[in-house]
Amino acid sequence: MLNFLFLNIKLITLGTFNTLSLWLAASLISLLAGSLLGVFRCSQLKFKIIKTILNFTTFILRGIPYYVQLLIAYFVLPDLLGINISATTAAIYSLGLCSASYMSQIVKSGINSIPIGQWEAAKTLGFSTIQTLRHIIFPQFLKNALPAICGELDQLLKSTSIIASIGVLELTKAGMNIISRNMNPIPVYISIALIYLTLSTLLSLTSNFLEKRTTTW
């Protein structure tokens, strides 16, 4: 029954590698853009106009399903902006930005959960806003928000399967191609599911490890 797995090990490995690469690139965009959006949207910083723009941006990114964002990034934006982007680039940006909107919510709520007294104390001690964020808020925020951040990244990993719809070879797409040749969907889909489960478990273990590390900070 699992003979196909050994016959197609190279394709499955390639699919898994591509899934992880897409996930990694999208995760970095999600972490960076999400952190920036979250920091600027937190209640302690008073940038009214920027906050309004960023709130609107995250509202749009969260309100449109990822699949639709992917199609817009691949088919609509290149037409509007006159640029030609590859399916992989469109997938990374749309996946990364969609996740960034959720990540920003996590960052925003994480920062807001730290008592206002700490901001005031830092200000009294002569800390700048960036110094306060870096030395006081961020270490505490990371400890509190790490499980939610890892949860979002885990979700992001599974969302990469939608990218198959624009022709990017990733794990799900590899499975579909194996099925089209051997016409035996059940063992293929089960194997693909197990690979996703393994990747997800590894991410959970990493999350647990990081959570333990942050408690020592």
Next chain:
Amino acid sequence: MNKKLKYLFACPFLIITFLTIKTLIKKAKPEKTLTIGMMSGWAPFMTINSEGNYEGFDVDLAQEIGKQLKINIEIKDMGTLSATFIAMEQGKIDCIMSGLDITKARLDKMQMIPYTGETIKSFSMIFWNKIPTNIKTIYDFKTYPNATICVEPGSSIEKFLDQFNFINQKAFSKTEEMILDIKYNKSQAALINTDIAKIWMNKIKELKKIDIILPEEFMVFGMGIALKKDNLQLSSKIQKAINILKQNGTLLKLEQKWNTKESSC
């Protein structure tokens, strides 16, 4: 901790800068390259083999056309049929080779150069285990409450089903997904190409079928390479290449190699 933080923030910046530069600098397309849109996962026309490379009848034929026209061939996997059509409209690809059925509706919108396949006068309605006793034709579904039939989105079969408003359609991109849907009684039947039905019925004995005879406007006149209506120059070049490949027997050899009489979309 501080160093770690610096690296943590520096990495995403570098990656994003790299991706942005990569996007903005348009990769110059080498001259004389024909970009062909295909969909992987449609054996025997185009699939990804165990080595991770494209293979199939359309892939081989595309290379033969490239040799005839003395141009490079670039194959793009577009994922779904609808995405492939959009990509052609937007000029991301020059033409589509994906075992596409030639239908009257498609001929109205695009050019189609026939290269393989025969005229199809019926589709197959497949059921799991047994055909309901009261179903003999597609019109019998009128008496079937909430009849749901699986179909491939964007296909000529979907266009055909659109005219029966008493049938609920359920879209699946792959035949195997349709079969699982009818197996677990989530829909009553799936309407697929007759040749695809034959393959699956040989593989899965529980599948039963009735043939749905098509009116002339839905008949399929073989399979063709699709191009934009106004792309007459390329169309004539490809047509000439196909004619040569037919005459010198290359096309027949490829048909025999890949057994293309078995499927289309």
